[in-house]
Amino acid sequence: MASSAETRFHDPADLSPSELARLEDLDAPALIDWAFSRYGLGVQVASSLAVEDVVLMHLAVKRAGPEVRVFTLDTGRLNQETYDMLDRVKATLGVAPRVFFPDSQAVERYVNDHGANAFYDSVELRKACCAIRKVAPLARALADAPAWLTGLRRDQSVTRAALRKVEVDSSGRVKVAPLSDWTEEQVWAYCREHRLPANALHAQGYPSIGCAPCTRAVAPGEHARAGRWWWEDASSKECGLHTKG
Numbered sequence: 745m746a747s748s749a750e751t752r753f754h755d756p757a758d759l760s761p762s763e764l765a766r767l768e769d770l771d772a773p774a775l776i777d778w779a780f781s782r783y784g785l786g787v788q789v790a791s792s793l794a795v796e797d798v799v800l801m802h803l804a805v806k807r808a809g810p811e812v813r814v815f816t817l818d819t820g821r822l823n824q825e826t827y828d829m830l831d832r833v834k835a836t837l838g839v840a841p842r843v844f845f846p847d848s849q850a851v852e853r854y855v856n857d858h859g860a861n862a863f864y865d866s867v868e869l870r871k872a873c874c875a876i877r878k879v880a881p882l883a884r885a886l887a888d889a890p891a892w893l894t895g896l897r898r899d900q901s902v903t904r905a906a907l908r909k910v911e912v913d914s915s916g917r918v919k920v921a922p923l924s925d926w927t928e929e930q931v932w933a934y935c936r937e938h939r940l941p942a943n944a945l946h947a948q949g950y951p952s953i954g955c956a957p958c959t960r961a962v963a964p965g966e967h968a969r970a971g972r973w974w975w976e977d978a979s980s981k982e983c984g985l986h987t988k989g
């Protein structure tokens with residue numbers, strides 16, 4: 745990743761506390777309008793191809809047009825159902841998410857040093873895998889972006905409960921979460937209303953979409969993130985994509 749001097753686009757002081765408080769009151773369309781009016785089409789829309797991100801992409805295209813920049817991270821360990829979403833999104837929304845891959849030599853080193861499934865061995869090795877397959881490609885995806893949109897929601901996990909609608913991430917970029925106060929029911933209602941494609945994994949009991957070896961279906965009544973890194977404590981269940989500045 746480039747140095748902080750190269751990647752820091754905005755001093756957090758650019759966004760005053762009163763402005764941040766005002767933004768908390770905006771609904772999703774108004775917040776997306778704010779992001780594009782302030783940062784233009786340099787804004788990147790992140791998509792894991794889960795239902796929240798399909799809703800987010802649809803809203804972004806509706807508000808800013810088909811030129812919006814959308815990306816996804818191909819960790820090399822995704823489910824076929826997630827790869828299928830790339831074509832389905834393009835056919836429905838008219839935008840093709842740009843795909844970013846991990847550095848092949850970094851993956852080779854990790855697998856040869858630790859094993860293909862070493863992420864099960866310790867939190868450190870799991871985070872090291874996420875750093876190679878997710879965090880580093882994210883840095884490339886956002887290299888020239890002053891701001892990005894994500895489909896994070898507060899009720900997805902304990903690690904997201906305090907999520908604000910606009911934050912400054914660890915690289916100094918403005919991260920906007922227009923769906924942060926949406927419930928899962930609201931997301932699905934929007935998806936159905938607009939006849940959007942849904943990742944087939946959701947119908948198989950996966951509320952959260954991630955890498956195949958690190959994501960499983962959840963039982964009725966289980967928390968939405970219970971299927972992610974289920975062998976770890978809930979407080980460690982983030983991959984490093986959403987660290988605050």
Ligand code: SF4
Pocket residue numbers: 819821863870871873874875877878954955957958983
């Ligand atoms: S979710 Fe699992 S397979 Fe995917 S990058 Fe993280 S540790 Fe690696």
